[in-house]
Amino acid sequence: MLNRNREEGHEHLYHDYFADNCVYEAKDFKRRFRLNRDVFLRIVNALESRYGFFQLGYDARGRRGFTTLQKCVAAVRLMAMGESPDTMDDYMRMSERIARESLYTLSRGVVETFGDVYLRKPSLHDLQELYAAHEERHGFPGMIGSIDCTHWKWKNCPVAWKGQYASGHHGSPSLLPIFDDLLNGKAPDAPFTVNGNEYKYGYYLTDGIYPQYSTFVKAFRHPVEERDKFFKRRQEGARKDVERAFRVLKAKWHIVEHAARPLDLETLRYIMYACIIMHNMVVEDKRAKYCTLYPNGAQTHSVSTGNSGLFASRC
Incomplete structure (x- = not known):
């Protein structure tokens, strides 16, 4: 049996990033793991207190298992860099199987622990603020x-x-995150008023491949009049926000950029949701620090999206 000396791996990891006089600074940790050390330790403490997998244990021979830091660092590193689980062996002294289990368990744990806060459906107050902002x-x-x-x-x-x-314009199988409410053409019950007329539900901007739902507003395919051309330009310009959001998510968590390796849809769903949740945690942390430095220059409120979804083969 291969003796990887997991204790040495923990000591190197602790002295590199978590000791009082650690080798690497906080900015190095953020660059390599895509989130601040405080946010990471918040996730570590929450998972350690809730899941036995992340608690330190001993095997039948009395050998100490992997620590919470080793498992969480390996999982976050795989999500941030999109690497193979086998790459955790040389530095973390961790086998491919344990690294893969750490990734899957952390993804599920993040969703179950923080999903109610960072992946919730927007409230009526949130929707009113979204209306005003858009x-x-x-x-x-x-x-x-x-x-x-x-x-x-x-x-x-x-x-x-x-x-x-698989779809016609993608040569290999791929997945699309789709929320149940949107798939069924539903929108939150949040009224708004335009030109003296009150409407009960809000709407989303989409392109032409989506179904003909009253909650979806599409651009004109072949505009002729000038006002139709103006609406098409504004509608397409507004839809650039969601495209940029996907690019930011993929740039931060490379596991979404690279080909997915898990075999079952449930694991893929948890990984995608965990990336979104941790991204929202990073945004909240940045806003809190910004508001501390500039009390009058930022809003402390943040809005999260709904968390009821599935994966489908195409739009």
């Missing part, structure tokens, strides 16, 4: 947001499912 920025009253697709290549898709999870 009307001020884009000129669309009653607009909740924009919808667009991002494909996540599925490397290990089962052979029997490849036809179901």
